[in-house]
Amino acid sequence: MAKLTFLGGIHPYDGKDLSKDKPIRTIFPKGDLVYPLSQHIGAPATAVVAKGDRVLVGQKIAEASGFVSAPIYASVSGTVKAIEPRRVVTGDNVMSIVIEDDGQYEEMKEMLPVKPLEQMTSEDIVNVVKEAGIVGMGGAGFPTFIKLSPKEPEKIDYVIANCAECEPYLTSDYRRMLEEPEKVVGGLKIILSLFKNAHGILAVEDNKPDCIKKLKELVVGEPRITVKALKTKYPQGAERTLIYATTGRQINSAMLPVDAGCVVNNVDTIVAVYRAVTEGRPLIERIVTVTGDAIKEPQNFRVRIGTSYSELIEEAGGFKEEPEKIVCGGPMMGFAMFGTDVPTTKTSTALLALIYDEVAASEPGPCINCGRCVEVCPGRVVPSKLATCAEHFDEEGFLKGNGMECCECGCCSFICPAKRPLTQQIKSMRKIQLAKKKK
Amino acid sequence: MSERLKVSSNPHIRSKVTTHGIMAAVVLALLPAAGFGIYNFGVKAAILLGVSVASTVGAEFLYGLLVKKTTVTDLSAVVTGMLLGMNLPVNAPWWVAALGGIFAIIVVKMLFGGLGQNFMNPALAARCFLLISFPAIMTDFNCDAYSGATPLAMLKAGETVNVTDMIIGNVAGTIGETSMIAIIIGACFLILLGIIDLRIPGSYIVSFVVFVLLFGGHGFDLQYLSAQLAGGGLMLGAFFMATDYVTRPITIKGQYVFGIFLGIMTGVFRIFGPSAEGVSYAIILGNLVTPLIEKMTMPTAFGKGGKCYVKK
Numbered sequence: 234m235a236k237l238t239f240l241g242g243i244h245p246y247d248g249k250d251l252s253k254d255k256p257i258r259t260i261f262p263k264g265d266l267v268y269p270l271s272q273h274i275g276a277p278a279t280a281v282v283a284k285g286d287r288v289l290v291g292q293k294i295a296e297a298s299g300f301v302s303a304p305i306y307a308s309v310s311g312t313v314k315a316i317e318p319r320r321v322v323t324g325d326n327v328m329s330i331v332i333e334d335d336g337q338y339e340e341m342k343e344m345l346p347v348k349p350l351e352q353m354t355s356e357d358i359v360n361v362v363k364e365a366g367i368v369g370m371g372g373a374g375f376p377t378f379i380k381l382s383p384k385e386p387e388k389i390d391y392v393i394a395n396c397a398e399c400e401p402y403l404t405s406d407y408r409r410m411l412e413e414p415e416k417v418v419g420g421l422k423i424i425l426s427l428f429k430n431a432h433g434i435l436a437v438e439d440n441k442p443d444c445i446k447k448l449k450e451l452v453v454g455e456p457r458i459t460v461k462a463l464k465t466k467y468p469q470g471a472e473r474t475l476i477y478a479t480t481g482r483q484i485n486s487a488m489l490p491v492d493a494g495c496v497v498n499n500v501d502t503i504v505a506v507y508r509a510v511t512e513g514r515p516l517i518e519r520i521v522t523v524t525g526d527a528i529k530e531p532q533n534f535r536v537r538i539g540t541s542y543s544e545l546i547e548e549a550g551g552f553k554e555e556p557e558k559i560v561c562g563g564p565m566m567g568f569a570m571f572g573t574d575v576p577t578t579k580t581s582t583a584l585l586a587l588i589y590d591e592v593a594a595s596e597p598g599p600c601i602n603c604g605r606c607v608e609v610c611p612g613r614v615v616p617s618k619l620a621t622c623a624e625h626f627d628e629e630g631f632l633k634g635n636g637m638e639c640c641e642c643g644c645c646s647f648i649c650p651a652k653r654p655l656t657q658q659i660k661s662m663r664k665i666q667l668a669k670k671k672k
Numbered sequence: 673m674s675e676r677l678k679v680s681s682n683p684h685i686r687s688k689v690t691t692h693g694i695m696a697a698v699v700l701a702l703l704p705a706a707g708f709g710i711y712n713f714g715v716k717a718a719i720l721l722g723v724s725v726a727s728t729v730g731a732e733f734l735y736g737l738l739v740k741k742t743t744v745t746d747l748s749a750v751v752t753g754m755l756l757g758m759n760l761p762v763n764a765p766w767w768v769a770a771l772g773g774i775f776a777i778i779v780v781k782m783l784f785g786g787l788g789q790n791f792m793n794p795a796l797a798a799r800c801f802l803l804i805s806f807p808a809i810m811t812d813f814n815c816d817a818y819s820g821a822t823p824l825a826m827l828k829a830g831e832t833v834n835v836t837d838m839i840i841g842n843v844a845g846t847i848g849e850t851s852m853i854a855i856i857i858g859a860c861f862l863i864l865l866g867i868i869d870l871r872i873p874g875s876y877i878v879s880f881v882v883f884v885l886l887f888g889g890h891g892f893d894l895q896y897l898s899a900q901l902a903g904g905g906l907m908l909g910a911f912f913m914a915t916d917y918v919t920r921p922i923t924i925k926g927q928y929v930f931g932i933f934l935g936i937m938t939g940v941f942r943i944f945g946p947s948a949e950g951v952s953y954a955i956i957l958g959n960l961v962t963p964l965i966e967k968m969t970m971p972t973a974f975g976k977g978g979k980c981y982v983k984k
Contacts, residue, residue, distance in 0.1 A: 486975070569678065598691050635976065
């Protein structure tokens, strides 16, 4: 059988060897914990605690405000020190709850209203996921309960667990699948129980044969779940390419996975669902990869959300050499950070410290029309032309060239021999067009 | 740690391939054919190649001084100079090479905006310019080693040609076009590096062969076919000039269309035209229709095609 894949894509240096063999290590925060009220797509949460309040582990400190929103829970016990704007990874100042950790980790008795699994209805499960504040933990931060409650659940054909982890350097999902595969499978089963006609797919890139083997062993005797090995190629884990590779269905930018009868969730999100539903634990911790050639001991941490990134760097032995660039997330889709004294959030996948910044070192030149961007583009558009349209603010040309179909994966910028910032130019134009649409 | 971090939009990594590197590889890939030309035609060929490269590089450098922008370091002028030199007959006086080089860079490339903006392959445009301006010089293939016509001209006149000699390159012709073997060695190098692919050369050569089979008037004559393939500028043109990034369509479908167009045009020029050659004009024409081909072959975006999943 042909390997499951898509047209286009790139094979960058994957850097996974730096951290892939280090077991997940649990770390405890030292300083204050900061919880930005906006760490998901949608309306910012509303604080339900006040300065001076004592909070416990698993206590709700902010309430969802509106439909597309998510509550936030305290990941330590302590005192609310302030509710004030704090710097987040993007460099913006976002209203945040600051908690002074008392080091007791005193837990709430009942965090979420759970019953034994067999007594829970679909509604109960979706409600727990909603209450747990679970959002897409692969980076997008879209509230998960919305994905799990489409209008017509019987029309969902596939529930796809995104175990691709195609982003270079990242190994958190890999460790998770290796160390707690039963939670991944368990979470998928819970989600599957919501969609009676759906088949579950664990989609793993074939550079993780050990994970594929473990997961395959676990799904023996599960007629509703298959493990599928995907060709290792970036951006295999992007929602649209993943759906195409596993099911052959194509969706465009105006559609959601639901439109193709699919529900896609990332590994960490699925584990969060599992823990919320079976253990009643809200989303208060996640796995973060701390890696890069500038980090002394690259590894994966189990982090209480809200811990400062600078503490993660310390825990990883600090810097071997001073980095030129620090990225929150992977090198393809991550944000370059202004400083490290910012909090981890629900969507923090990784911290990547690079000694040498390839972007600053490469001077953009004129396009030589080589066509590499066209060959690697999974959206099957012509990035060089779209970027030129964006540069000249030619909106008509941009829209006609299907500029909105760009998924901002970064392949074109990566591959461009003239080092043109294609993705950036297309992205900025898309942003303008999306804003216009909303009006 | 210092708080002076570099911040930029994603992605944060870049591939190792650069414009400069691509151009350097093309220069390397041209060396076997150019080297064979020097071996075949003697030191005069080396001088012409030298003058041609010096004039393109010099012209780009001086133009750069004028507009206060250094572009000469990207090596694209070297590629143009090499290609131009390889497209000259060995008897051409040095000033023809120099004139061609200056025309290629200043008129065809820089005046249109420099690298990436020219609508014709500069070396080929310069060759055609020289062919029209100095037809006697540009079609005089007599030299110490060979006298008389090129194999293609002989073929057109109904004479017999030695195909083995044509494949090796021991025949009359322009400096760099005679050796099919040397050109293919260079082309393989570029293909292995992923700098060119077989879309254009493949569709070009195949469609040309089909055209010759249909309209050549020789039926399936292997001798005639191989002479047509090995003769003239077809190999050099198909692998090194039709594949010029700037002047071929960027779309994948368009590249096949472009190749087929070139194959047909080359066939038309060679078989029905007054001259035995046709590659240069075919490619130049192809360059001119490139924007049109691109427009007609824009790819269907992911999720927007016929296979797009429609909700039942």
